[in-house]
Amino acid sequence: xxxxxxxxxxxxxxxxxxxxxxxxxxxxxxxxxxxxxxxxxxxxxxxxxxxxxxxxxxxxxxxxxxxxxxxxxxxxxxxxxxxxxxxxxxxxxxxxxxxxxxxxxxxxxxxxxxxxxxxxxxxxxxxxxxxxxxxxxxxxxxxxxxxxxxxxxxxxxxxxxxxxxxxxxxxxxxxxxxxxxxxxxxxxxxxxxxxxxxxxxxxxxxxxxxxxxxxxxxxxxxxxxxxxxxxxxxxxxxxxxxxxxxxxxxxxxxxxxxxxxxxxxxxxxxxxxxxxxxxxxxxxxxxxxxxxxxxxxxxxxxxxxxxxxxxxxxxxxxxxxxxxxxxxxxxxxxxxxxxxxxxxxxxxxxxxxxxxxxxxxxxxxxxxxxxxxxxxxxxxxxxxxxxxxxxxxxxxxxxxxxxxxxxxxxxxxxxxxxxxxxxxxxxxxxxxxxxxxxxxxxxxxxxxxxxxxxxxxxxxxx
Amino acid sequence: xxxxxxxxxxxxxxxxxxxxxxxxxxxxxxxxxxxxxxxxxxxxxxxxxxxxxxxxxxxxxxxxxxxxxxxxxxxxxxxxxxxxxxxxxxxxxxxxxxxxxxxxxxxxxxxxxxxxxxxxxxxxxxxxxxxxxxxxxxxxxxxxxxxxxxxxxxxxxxxxxxxxxxxxxxxxxxxxxxxxxxxxxxxxxxxxxxxxxxxxxxxxxxxxxxxxxxxxxxxxxxxxxxxxxxxxxxxxxxxxxxxxxxxxxxx
Numbered sequence: 001x002x003x004x005x006x007x008x009x010x011x012x013x014x015x016x017x018x019x020x021x022x023x024x025x026x027x028x029x030x031x032x033x034x035x036x037x038x039x040x041x042x043x044x045x046x047x048x049x050x051x052x053x054x055x056x057x058x059x060x061x062x063x064x065x066x067x068x069x070x071x072x073x074x075x076x077x078x079x080x081x082x083x084x085x086x087x088x089x090x091x092x093x094x095x096x097x098x099x100x101x102x103x104x105x106x107x108x109x110x111x112x113x114x115x116x117x118x119x120x121x122x123x124x125x126x127x128x129x130x131x132x133x134x135x136x137x138x139x140x141x142x143x144x145x146x147x148x149x150x151x152x153x154x155x156x157x158x159x160x161x162x163x164x165x166x167x168x169x170x171x172x173x174x175x176x177x178x179x180x181x182x183x184x185x186x187x188x189x190x191x192x193x194x195x196x197x198x199x200x201x202x203x204x205x206x207x208x209x210x211x212x213x214x215x216x217x218x219x220x221x222x223x224x225x226x227x228x229x230x231x232x233x234x235x236x237x238x239x240x241x242x243x244x245x246x247x248x249x250x251x252x253x254x255x256x257x258x259x260x261x262x263x264x265x266x267x268x269x270x271x272x273x274x275x276x277x278x279x280x281x282x283x284x285x286x287x288x289x290x291x292x293x294x295x296x297x298x299x300x301x302x303x304x305x306x307x308x309x310x311x312x313x314x315x316x317x318x319x320x321x322x323x324x325x326x327x328x329x330x331x332x333x334x335x336x337x338x339x340x341x342x343x344x345x346x347x348x349x350x351x352x353x354x355x356x357x358x359x360x361x362x363x364x365x366x367x368x369x370x371x372x373x374x375x376x377x378x379x380x381x382x383x384x385x386x387x388x389x390x391x392x393x394x395x396x397x398x399x400x401x402x403x404x405x406x407x408x409x410x411x412x413x414x415x416x417x418x419x420x421x422x423x424x425x426x427x428x429x430x431x432x433x434x435x436x437x438x439x440x441x442x443x444x445x446x447x448x449x450x451x452x453x454x455x456x457x458x459x460x461x462x
Numbered sequence: 463x464x465x466x467x468x469x470x471x472x473x474x475x476x477x478x479x480x481x482x483x484x485x486x487x488x489x490x491x492x493x494x495x496x497x498x499x500x501x502x503x504x505x506x507x508x509x510x511x512x513x514x515x516x517x518x519x520x521x522x523x524x525x526x527x528x529x530x531x532x533x534x535x536x537x538x539x540x541x542x543x544x545x546x547x548x549x550x551x552x553x554x555x556x557x558x559x560x561x562x563x564x565x566x567x568x569x570x571x572x573x574x575x576x577x578x579x580x581x582x583x584x585x586x587x588x589x590x591x592x593x594x595x596x597x598x599x600x601x602x603x604x605x606x607x608x609x610x611x612x613x614x615x616x617x618x619x620x621x622x623x624x625x626x627x628x629x630x631x632x633x634x635x636x637x638x639x640x641x642x643x644x645x646x647x648x649x650x651x652x653x654x655x656x657x658x659x660x661x662x663x664x665x666x667x668x669x670x671x672x673x674x675x676x677x678x679x680x681x682x683x684x685x686x687x688x689x690x691x692x693x694x695x696x697x698x699x700x701x702x703x704x705x706x707x708x709x710x711x712x713x
Contacts, residue, residue: 411517416554419514420564420620421542421571430559430567434603437558 029053032177039145039180044157052166052176059170066294066323066352071240071268134193140186141197144213147184152217156184159215163246163274163302171242171270175211179244182212185226189219189250196225196258196444214245218253218281225256227447239267241292247275249283251305256284260447262454263292265321270296279305279334286442287314289326290454298356300329303337303365314343315439315451318351318383319458327357327374327388332365332398341372344436348379348459354386359393359400366397375405377435379428379459429456467492467529467660468513468546468628474523475505475512482508483685485524490628493658495674497696499666500682501704506664507551509682510630513662514548515541528628542572545627549617549634555605561616562586562600565623572624589622592652594645611642618649628660629653635670647673668696681707 032053036046061068134141140152147156166176183199199214218224228245241263249255255275263269269292277283285299301310312328330339339359347353359370376385387404409431417427433440433452440448468490475483483505490496498506512519513526515538525534528544536544556564565586570577590597593615605613614634621629631650635643647670653659654674663670676693681704688707689695698706 410554413554413556415516415518415538416550417556417564417568418538419542419548419550420568420624421539422567423539423571424537426567426571427539430564431556434556434558 027053027056027174027178035178035180040149042148042153045148048161049177049179052161052173055166056170056173056177059167059173061170062296065296065325065356066354068268068270068294070293134195134197137191137193138188139191139193140184142184144179144182144184144215147215150184152184152186155186155217156215159217159246159248160213161244161246163248163276164244164272168272172244172272175213175242175244175272179211179213181210182214182243183216183228184214185216185218185224187216187218187222187224187253190221191219192223193225196227198227198229210241210243212243214243214247216246216255216257217248218250218255220250221252222250223254225258227444228257228259229261229447229450239264241267241269241271243271245271245273245299247273247283249275249277249281249308251279252281253278254282254284256286258286258443258447260288260290260443260451260454261292262290263295265291265293265319267292268294273297273299275299275301275310277301277303277305277308277310280307281305282308283310284442285310285312285314285328286439287312287326288439288443288451288454289314289316289324290451290458291322292324293322295322295324295326297324297326298329298358300331301339302331302333303339303368304333305337306334307336308334309338311340312342313439313442314341315436316343316345316353316355317455317458318345318347318353320349320351323352323354325354325356327355329358330360330370332359332361332368332370334365334368336367337365338369339371341370341374342438343374344439345374345376345385346379346432346435346455347376347383347385350380350382350384352384352386354388355404356388356390358390361393361395361398361400363394366395368395368397369399371401373403375435376407377432378406378408379432381408425460429459432459465492466490466527467494468662469527470509470513470524471527472524473509473512473521473526475508475519476522477519481522481685482519483512486682486685486687487524488662488680488687488690490660490662491677492627493654493660494677495654495661495663497671497676497679497693498662498664498682499679499696499699499704501708502666504682505685506666506682507632508685510548510632510662510664513630514538514546539571542568542624542626543574547621547624547626547629549614549621549629549631551633551636553605553608553613553617555603555608557603557606559604560601561604564604565600565620568620569623572626585623589619592622593619593649595619610637611639614638614642614646615649618646618653621653622649622656625657626659627657628662630662630664631670632664633666634663635665635667643669644673646670650674668700671696683707 029050032049036049142150161176164172166173187193216226247255247257275283283301289295289297303310310330316324316326318324328341341357343355345353345355355374357372361368372389374387378385385406389402393400413431414427417430418424432455440451466489470486470488472485472487473483474481474485500506508519515536521534525532533541566577595615634646679691679693679695680687681689
């Protein structure tokens with residue numbers, strides 16, 4: 001047994017699935033109808049799901065990234081929900097599920113003054129609370145299903161999968177057909193949410209896919225920090241995550257969206273995240289990608305409004321058997337828009353980490369600025385790191401900068417720290433944590449600590 | 463004999479390209495200050511790195527004893543815990559790791575005890591003042607953007623906080639202006655006084671030696687120690703350079 005398996009016990013735990021409702025595996029219009037019925041979808045949503053299924057069936061699997069042929073959709077149970085209904089109070093959540101979350105540190109996180117917790121267990125939200133003061137500001141924070149019929153039902157209908165249409169790619173179409181769970185946040189114009197909102201979800205049942213949908217609308221001049229954290233237990237059957245995140249940042253608003261994803265090592269993480277940023281608004285992404293077998297993740301920002309601004313700070317850690325293809329995409333439409341990408345990728349024990357980005361500055365985006373800064377660190381000589389930064393600049397009135405660094409962990413730096421009494425594995429972890437520091441600095445304290453723990457866990461198997 | 467703090471016995475060291483040190487022997491007693499001089503490329507730094515346990519060099523013969531114990535196969539962190547220290551000629555930069563958290567981790571590692579935060583802070587502030595280092599440097603990333611002089615001062619800062627029994631100073635004085643040499647020397651004297659710390663000072667100049675009481679001087683040429691004697695040899699080297707020793711290295 002290696003140390004790594006021992007130490008992952010805090011993350012790789014599973015609960016008894018008994019009593020849970022489970023659909024037949026595989027996908028057909030009947031199943032999609034069944035999901036829709038079970039969820040009491042409005043009619044438009046049922047039609048949307050069926051239309052998405054058609055798109056899914058005629059869209060080929062992407063062939064430009066890491067291989068995903070280990071993924072057999074027929075084996076993926078698309079919908080597993082816990083035997084519990086929505087809960088408002090932590091104490092009311094069934095003990096078994098509560099234990100799982102406690103191991104993941106959620107109640108602690110809440111105690112540390114997080115505003116609300118929307119924790120998704122398998123496909124349904126089982127726990128959801130928004131602090132009174134946030135609700136009093138008119139902020140709506142609810143599960144996606146409730147949002148379909150809630151106060152902002154029309155707004156949801158106008159925006160749902162408009163940024164990420166099902167036609168976008170095969171897994172967006174799949175998401176459109178079978179999405180389940182996720183969060184809806186609406187911040188009214190001018191409202192500044194002082195404390196971060198947090199959602200935490202993870203996969204549990206064997207072979208189950210997860211297709212949560214996150215829809216956030218930050219009104220004019222409003223301000224929000226939303227944190228999403230994911231962890232999943234380890235299974236032997238291929239697992240799929242095809243979530244979707246749509247973020248609307250209105251005129252003069254600011255949204256910070258932070259995630260630390262820690263998927264189990266058999267997960268295919270094919271997630272789609274996109275933000276639409278209006279005039280003078282600011283979008284900030286902080287993204288940590290850990291775990292998973294294969295990841296495709298390129299959060300996209302559309303800088304539509306003049307003088308809108310986006311920043312993307314990301315880190316990816318690919319260990320043994322992992323192929324993580326991550327990056328960011330910036331599309332400049334408005335004048336004097338600016339974007340800034342700063343990423344760190346780490347690969348060790350034969351892992352493959354690919355940084356892939358695209359910056360497009362359209363002809364109308366005069367006076368825009370873009371800067372891309374990507375650094376890769378390889379922990380040994382048999383791991384791999386690739387950098388694929390694309391630039392498409394269609395106006396001469398743009399200021400574009402790009403810097404890429406790729407390197408191996410310095411043996412001499414390791415020796416330097418060791419000569420001060422620090423054991424080798426700790427010395428290496430300190431150097432890697434330092435490399436990741438630009439990202440941890442952007443995270444709330446408990447998340448930065450969790451990320452450093454993850455880095456340590458990932459490295460201890462060396 | 464175990465009354466010697468550190469003993470190198472017939473130490474031969476190789477890298478892939480060939481042998482760099484040939485049967486080097488050297489003994490340093492508790493609290494003694496030894497100087498290792500020699501022309502560039504003689505193997506002085508290789509010797510220092512090997513004593514500290516750099517995996518870059520392979521010991522192909524002989525052994526290293528510290529307080530009578532054979533440490534030839536110990537990793538560098540274990541040597542540090544036993545009380546050894548190496549001040550690097552080119553201290554490494556570690557982005558994202560602050561000087562203070564590095565120092566705290568080191569003190570914890572070397573002592574094997576949790577660091578008492580208040581006492582640590584106080585000692586850090588006093589030592590920074592002694593070495594005329596801007597207190598803001600505690601929050602700076604380790605050696606990142608430090609000038610040559612600042613890096614060397616930071617090494618002496620580590621020396622003082624880690625309290626080793628034996629420290630190797632590899633070209634600590636090189637590239638320093640007169641004021642910086644004075645500050646660094648004061649730090650080293652403090653180490654000698656406070657710890658009764660033993661020193662192996664590797665240098666090819668003699669400026670740093672002006673303020674240190676030297677017990678013994680060794681001259682290394684082409685991977686061999688060709689002369690060991692009292693402090694007076696330093697004056698001869700000042701006057702005539704290493705010429706007088708070069709031929710003895712050719713044997």
